[in-house]
Amino acid sequence: MKFAADFLAAVGGTPLIRLRAASESTGCEILGKAEFMNPGGSVKDRAARAIVLDAEQRGELGPGGIVVEGTAGNTGIGLAHVCQARGYRCVIVMPDNQSPEKFALIEALGAEVHRVKTVPYSDPNHYQKVAGRMAQEIPGAIWANQFDNTANRRAHVASTGPEIWEQTDGRIDAFVSASGTGGTLAGVSEYLKSRNPRVRTVLADPPGSALYEFIRNGALKATGSGSITEGIGIGRITANMKDAPIDAALHIEDAETVTCVYRLLREEGLFVSSTSGVNVAAAMRVARELGPGQVIVTVLCDSGAKYLSRLFNPEWLAHKGLLEAAEAGYGGPLRGLR
Numbered sequence: 367m368k369f370a371a372d373f374l375a376a377v378g379g380t381p382l383i384r385l386r387a388a389s390e391s392t393g394c395e396i397l398g399k400a401e402f403m404n405p406g407g408s409v410k411d412r413a414a415r416a417i418v419l420d421a422e423q424r425g426e427l428g429p430g431g432i433v434v435e436g437t438a439g440n441t442g443i444g445l446a447h448v449c450q451a452r453g454y455r456c457v458i459v460m461p462d463n464q465s466p467e468k469f470a471l472i473e474a475l476g477a478e479v480h481r482v483k484t485v486p487y488s489d490p491n492h493y494q495k496v497a498g499r500m501a502q503e504i505p506g507a508i509w510a511n512q513f514d515n516t517a518n519r520r521a522h523v524a525s526t527g528p529e530i531w532e533q534t535d536g537r538i539d540a541f542v543s544a545s546g547t548g549g550t551l552a553g554v555s556e557y558l559k560s561r562n563p564r565v566r567t568v569l570a571d572p573p574g575s576a577l578y579e580f581i582r583n584g585a586l587k588a589t590g591s592g593s594i595t596e597g598i599g600i601g602r603i604t605a606n607m608k609d610a611p612i613d614a615a616l617h618i619e620d621a622e623t624v625t626c627v628y629r630l631l632r633e634e635g636l637f638v639s640s641t642s643g644v645n646v647a648a649a650m651r652v653a654r655e656l657g658p659g660q661v662i663v664t665v666l667c668d669s670g671a672k673y674l675s676r677l678f679n680p681e682w683l684a685h686k687g688l689l690e691a692a693e694a695g696y697g698g699p700l701r702g703l704r
Contacts, residue, residue, distance in 0.1 A: 378529065380400045382663065395662070412522065439464050516605055530663050545577055551569060566614070571616065580603065586602065621688060622691075627642065639670055
C-alpha cells in the first residue's frame, strides 16, 4: 500500500499543470505549480510544516506547545492544520482587511483568531508585531515569524525547487512568482540557480508593494497605492528575501490580474486566487520577452474558494472598478457567478 503517514507527509509533490491557452498564445510552455493541491489548500502548507518541524528539532516546541503567528490567512490555515496534526494550540493574528472566508476557515480548524486593525508595518500594532508580543506573553508559546524565520525559505530550497527541476527535467528557462514573506520566490530561485545559473527568476509584484522598485533600482519605494490582492506585496526586505537571486521584476496592475484569473477559469477550468492571477499574468509577459520555445514555471498559490465574497462576487468587483476586467477574461457577463 502507498499512503502518506499524516497531514505533514502529504504536503508537497504537487503537479505542474500546462496552461494551454497561455502557452499557445505566447509560443512558450507556461506551467503552473498546482500548490492549491496541498492538503491545506495552499503553497503556505510548506512553510507551516517547515516552521513547526524546525521548532521541534531545536527543542523550542514540545507537547502541549502553542504556535502564534501573524498572517494574511494562508499560513494561518496551514499552521492550524499542522498544529491539529501535532497536538499544539494555534493562535492566529490577522489584519481585518482579509476575506471573511479566511477568518471562518481558520476558526473552523480550531485556531484562536485575533483580528487587528490594518496598519502600516511601522505601527507597533501591526499584526506581525502583535503576534510577536503575544508569543512572548503566553507561557510555552513560540512565534512562527514566517517573514523572518528562514525555515520558510529553506522549505522551498528543499522541496519546491527540486520538484520543479525534476518535473521539467531541468529544462526550465524562467521561474516567476509574487512575494509576501519571500520564502517561495527566494527559496525556489536559490535552488534553481544552483542547478543552472541561467534560469531567469522574476518577481511579480502588485500595486502598493515596494519590491518592484527594490529589485529594479535598489530602493524600497511603493509603486501605486494598493491592491485587491491578499498576502503579497510588502514594504520591507525580510530575512527570507534578503540576498535572494532575483533577476527582474514586473509590476502587475489589478485589472490585468483579474482578467487573468477569469481567463484561467474559462480557458483552463482553474479556479484560483488573485495571487495566482498575478503570477500567470507575469509569466505570460516573461514568455513574450524571452520569445517562443521557452519553459516558464509559475505558482498557482491557492484556490478561489477563500475569495468567493470578493474576487468572484460581481457586485464587489463593480465596486472596485474591476467588473469589466473580469468579464473580459470570462468572455461575457458573470451571470453564472451571481
